Amino acid sequence: AQSVAQPEDQVNVAEGNPLTVKCTYSVSGNPYLFWYVQYPNRGLQFLLKYITGDNLVKGSYGFEAEFNKSQTSFHLKKPSALVSDSALYFCAVRDDTNAGKSTFGDGTTLTVKP
Amino acid sequence: EAQVTQNPRYLITVTGKKLTVTCSQNMNHEYMSWYRQDPGLGLRQIYYSMNVEVTDKGDVPEGYKVSRKEKRNFPLILESPSPNQTSLYFCASSLVPQGGSSPLHFGNGTRLTVT
Numbered sequence: 001a002q003s004v005a006q007p008e009d010q011v012n013v014a015e016g017n018p019l020t021v022k023c024t025y026s027v028s029g030n031p032y033l034f035w036y037v038q039y040p041n042r043g044l045q046f047l048l049k050y051i052t053g054d055n056l057v058k059g060s061y062g063f064e065a066e067f068n069k070s071q072t073s074f075h076l077k078k079p080s081a082l083v084s085d086s087a088l089y090f091c092a093v094r095d096d097t098n099a100g101k102s103t104f105g106d107g108t109t110l111t112v113k114p
Numbered sequence: 115e116a117q118v119t120q121n122p123r124y125l126i127t128v129t130g131k132k133l134t135v136t137c138s139q140n141m142n143h144e145y146m147s148w149y150r151q152d153p154g155l156g157l158r159q160i161y162y163s164m165n166v167e168v169t170d171k172g173d174v175p176e177g178y179k180v181s182r183k184e185k186r187n188f189p190l191i192l193e194s195p196s197p198n199q200t201s202l203y204f205c206a207s208s209l210v211p212q213g214g215s216s217p218l219h220f221g222n223g224t225r226l227t228v229t
Binding site: 004006009032034036041042043044045046049051090092094095096098099100101102103104105106107 | 118145147149154155156157158159162164170172173204206210214215217218219220221222223
């Protein structure tokens with residue numbers, strides 16, 4: 001069975017400071033890892049993904065994520081947070097042996113204060 | 115514009131009254147899926163479809179039905195809704211290259227209340 005853990009319900013940072021939203025995963029096969037963002041009253045929007053190759057993945061809006069196979073982690077990062085980054089963030093995993101199943105974490109609410 | 119369209123956005127119904135939530139995508143995606151979002155539980159997969167006439171259960175399929183007669187449509191059917199199905203529902207679609215490496219495209223959600 002596959003699973004995703006986002007250990008922090010809430011992350012608070014000041015505008016201009018770096019941010020990290022944590023994610024760890026478990027799959028049987030090779031992982032395909034994704035980050036999505038959800039703004040109020042909207043569906044989820046894709047931010048970035050890791051499939052294979054470089055462990056540091058760059059995505060939309062200046063976000064990046066680092067894949068660490070030994071720690072089974074895929075933490076989302078941004079060097080300088082904006083107030084507009086405040087939203088709900090979800091980490092998700094798909095297993096290359098079972099492409100139909102998508103498992104999401106419980107979500108982390110990011111609040112960036114001016 | 116490429117999009118996933120869900121209807122209705124809001125639905126209030128009573129226990130036992132059959133309902134259907136529609137989902138349509140215009141991106142020619144093979145894969146479609148339904149999720150429910152509940153506070154503190156993230157998104158949980160209800161059903162998914164790898165292509166027309168191919169559907170499979172997700173993690174929480176009890177009380178739901180789906181069908182995939184056409185590539186663009188993937189309706190979610192609640193034959194006899196119960197209050198524990200009160201939730202925010204999302205439909206999503208993606209291409210299906212080998213291994214499922216394509217990101218999901220989500221609709222804007224349907225907020226269902228069952229009284």
